Amino acid sequence: MSEKVQKIVEIADDELILGWRDSEWTGIAPSLEEDVAFSSIAQNEIGHARALYELAARELGTDADTLAFDRDPGEYLSAPLVEERRMDWAHTIARHFLYETADEIRLAALKDSDDAEVAGLAAKMDREEQYHRLHARMWRDRLQDEPRFVDALEELWPAAVAVLPEELRPQMSERLQLDLPSNSLLRGFERGSHSEELRPLLDEMTMVRRSVPGATW
Amino acid sequence: MVTESQVWDALAEIPDPEIPVVSLVDLGVVRDVAVEDGTVRIDFTPTFLGCPALEVMRDVMAERVRALGAEPDVRVVLDDSWSTDKITPGGREKLRTSGFAPPAPRSAGTTTSLVQLNSSAFRCPYCGSTDTKLENLFGPTPCRSVRYCNACRQPFEQFKTI
Numbered sequence: 001m002s003e004k005v006q007k008i009v010e011i012a013d014d015e016l017i018l019g020w021r022d023s024e025w026t027g028i029a030p031s032l033e034e035d036v037a038f039s040s041i042a043q044n045e046i047g048h049a050r051a052l053y054e055l056a057a058r059e060l061g062t063d064a065d066t067l068a069f070d071r072d073p074g075e076y077l078s079a080p081l082v083e084e085r086r087m088d089w090a091h092t093i094a095r096h097f098l099y100e101t102a103d104e105i106r107l108a109a110l111k112d113s114d115d116a117e118v119a120g121l122a123a124k125m126d127r128e129e130q131y132h133r134l135h136a137r138m139w140r141d142r143l144q145d146e147p148r149f150v151d152a153l154e155e156l157w158p159a160a161v162a163v164l165p166e167e168l169r170p171q172m173s174e175r176l177q178l179d180l181p182s183n184s185l186l187r188g189f190e191r192g193s194h195s196e197e198l199r200p201l202l203d204e205m206t207m208v209r210r211s212v213p214g215a216t217w
Numbered sequence: 218m219v220t221e222s223q224v225w226d227a228l229a230e231i232p233d234p235e236i237p238v239v240s241l242v243d244l245g246v247v248r249d250v251a252v253e254d255g256t257v258r259i260d261f262t263p264t265f266l267g268c269p270a271l272e273v274m275r276d277v278m279a280e281r282v283r284a285l286g287a288e289p290d291v292r293v294v295l296d297d298s299w300s301t302d303k304i305t306p307g308g309r310e311k312l313r314t315s316g317f318a319p320p321a322p323r324s325a326g327t328t329t330s331l332v333q334l335n336s337s338a339f340r341c342p343y344c345g346s347t348d349t350k351l352e353n354l355f356g357p358t359p360c361r362s363v364r365y366c367n368a369c370r371q372p373f374e375q376f377k378t379i
Contacts, residue, residue: 033352033353033355036353036355036356036357036363037353037354037355039355040267040355040356040358040359041355043267043269043359044265044266044267044359045267046267047265047266047267047268047359048266048267050266051263051266051295054295055295116296117295117296120295120296120297120298121295121296121297123296123297124266124295124296124297124299125266127297127300127379128265128266128267128359128379130379131354131355131377134330134331134334134354135354135355137331138331138354
């Protein structure tokens, strides 16, 4: 896998897994508005994953569904931050806010890519993501003095930093005015490590596909 | 032998699967049509990447081209060339008369802020009042927000600007 394809699949995996996690709020979010918001964000993240997988699949000579669903858990390149099962609302919003901040930094770098296709897709995604960011910031503003939210941000901070490649991490620290975590705090959160929650998630996500291989609908 | 204008006419009759009052041509998602040796190439840009209607659009376009007796080659262009500014004036009017407020124009170089969305610059498609407020950034599909008109007390859907 070339460096370019690896980067695309990393982001695609993040968006697919987080999209799945966000969809866990469908039907049970604290208000109807949030039910709609998290369901819509989930749908959009999975749409981004699809577009990225299609791009990667062309280079790898496979198809998007095969990349999305037919790999072993160890082959996924997602960051542990996105893998955690649905948490309480404070942690959900903390993860959402931290992830969207990291994603904005990552997409800004990708928009400058020499590869026109990658840069174009990143620009399109970035435009749609601005609505996710507005939503995340609105909640951050609302919860920023709540101790449970402050604790959740602090707890998830190392995993959020680990979403980004090393060269982009200082931007994240500067943006949120938080110190970069030490290497020992990052252990277990770096890409390549996986949360114990990933395997059950993939088992559930691919259940239909595995039960009827090759089915179309 | 099918001509490009016949293809455009056929595409102009395909309703958007989610908002059937507008066609794919109204939405501006058909970027180019080229006919060569009985093959019709259509360049198509998705609206929102998370739109569940994308595959339906792709399939229906191919179907219409086959109905014209040509072989379709529908190419999905995944770049940044589509924005809500590409919706045609006719398409915007059709949206408005069906109760969907058309998207505000994109202001070059700036991104939408929550302050802007909370402002009263958005017009109710039912009564025309600008006394409206944002109810939810997200709506029934990725491309829409939900607003409320204080003047005629009508909730309505607002196309997001992207």
